[in-house]
Amino acid sequence: DYKGKVILSAFHSSSGGHTENVEDGWSSPLPYLRGVVDYDQLAPVFQWNRTFSAWEMGRFIGGVGAVRSLIPEKITPHGRIITMKIVGSRGSRNITDDELRKALKLKSTLFTISNNRGTFTIQGRGYGHGIGLSQWGSHYLATQGIPYYQILSHYYKDAQLTTLN
Template sequence: MIISLKNPFIITLFRSLIVYIILFSCSSTYAYTELRVAIKKNVKTLHIGSSSPANVINSQGKQIGNLTPLNKFKIKLFNQNKISLKHWKLDYFLIEPQKKGAVWIDGHWYRGKILIIKERNSIIVINLVDLDEYLYSVVGGESYPSWPKEALKAQAVVARTYALFKTSTSNNIYYDLDTTTKTQIYRGMEAESVATHNAVRVTSGEVLTHDGKLILSVFHSSSGGHTESVKNVWNSSLPYLKGVSDYDHLSPVYSWSKTFSLLEINQLISGLGSIYSLVPEQVTSSGRIRTLKVLGNKGSKIISGVELRKILKLKSTIFKISVDKESFTIKGRGFGHGIGMSQWGSFYLAKQNVPYYRILSHYYQNSNLTLLK
C-alpha cells in the first residue's frame, strides 16, 4: 500500500489503526498482519540480495528500479545523510521481492520485505513480515523443533500474543520488535522447521486474552521450581501473571553455581572498599532476591537482586550466597525473570501428554484462549 510507504510516522498511525481493529473489535481479517521487526540497528554498511527479482521503492511509494536475483549489493551511508544502493542515494528504501521471494541480509534469509532507513548517522534495517511467517522463526528461536508438539503449540500462542501486544503498545516510530530476548528471538528462515510451521498453523489466530484484551504473555526458560508473581519483580498487578508451581526439573539450568574471587567481586561492585558480605534483605515467597545489602570495609549499600544479576551475569535472582576467605560462591536455580510460562516446564508437561491449552491456562491463570477472526 502506498500509504504505508510515505514516512515512518504514517506507518505507525496506519498500523496502530489496523492493530486496534484486529485486537479489540475482532472484526478485521486475521489472515495478514504485518509486523515491523528491526533486524539491524546502528549500522554503517550491510549487504543485501534476494532469491527473486526485487522491486526497489522510494519514500513516495514509487518503484525506481529492481535488484537482480542471487546477487549481492552493498548498502552504505553516503556523506552521513543518504543511503547508497547501486546508483541510488536516498534516505529510505523499500526492497520488495517478487513472487514471494526471500531477502538475504548479511548471510541470513528473511521472508517479507525489507525497509532501510537512515536515522541520524546510521542505518536501521526493518523486516516487514507477516505475523505467522515471523512466528515460524520465533518458535524455532525460542524453543527446539525436537520438543513435543504441545510445547511448540504453547510457544506459538504465547509468541503470537506477545508480538501483537508489543505491536499494539509500541511507541517507536520505526519498529515494534527486534531480534533479541528484549522482545523475542528472531533469526529469519534459518530457525524455521517443519515442526515450527505446524505449531504455528495448527494454532493460527489463537491468542491469550483477559477481559477481552491481549495479555502481556512474557515467558522465560526455567523458574527453578516455582514461577514468580509479576508484582514481586516489576511492581505491576496483572491477574494472569501469578506465581505457580513449575515442572522444570529437567532443565539443564534448574540448578547452577558461580564462584567469584574477592578481587573479582571488588572490581565488579566498586566504591565500598573490600567487600566481605552480601546479605539478602527482601526475598519473595519463591526465593527470589528483591534487595540485598552489600557490605564493605568502606561502607555499604542496598541493591536489587535484578541489579546484582546484571552485574554478576547470573542466570536468575533465585540464589543463595556463601563466603569464605578467598571467594564468594553463588548457588541458584532457573534461568530468566521467572514470570509467565516456563519453557522447560511446558516441555515436561507436554512430555506427559498435557495439551497446550492446559499448559497455557496453568502458567497464565485468569486468561482465555481466544481466536482472532
C-alpha cells in the first residue's frame, strides 16, 4: 500500500533498460510509480527489429498511402514514442503510441526508425508499456539472490507490503 491505499501495481514484460514514470504513459503522477533502472538486459525481448516497405507500412497504418517518413512528435523522457507523425504519398496524420503499436505489431514503443530508400527498419527494446515492475528485470534480480521485498521496493517506490484484511 501507499499511505494506507492499495497501489496500482502495474507490470510489464521488459522495459528495455529503464521503466517509465506513470504520468509519461497513462495518468497523473503516482509517487510510487517512478521510472527506475531495469535489469532486463538478458530478456529475449530486450532488443528486437521489424522491417517494412513503404507500402506495407502505409497499408498497416492506413490513410496515408506509401509512407515517406515517420516523425516522433512527442516522446517520454526515456525515449518511448507517445505520438508520431506519419507522412505518406497521400497525406499525413498523427498516430498515438497504442495505435502505432497495434498497427505495426510492435513489442513496445521504445524504438528508433531508419529509412533506407523506402525500407523502414524499426529497432526496438523491451516488451510492454514499461510502467511499474518489469517481469524480466525482477526475474534477474531474484536469480541474483535479491529478496522479493527489495525487488518490489525497487519498482514500487515507497510502497509498503501489508496484509489485506
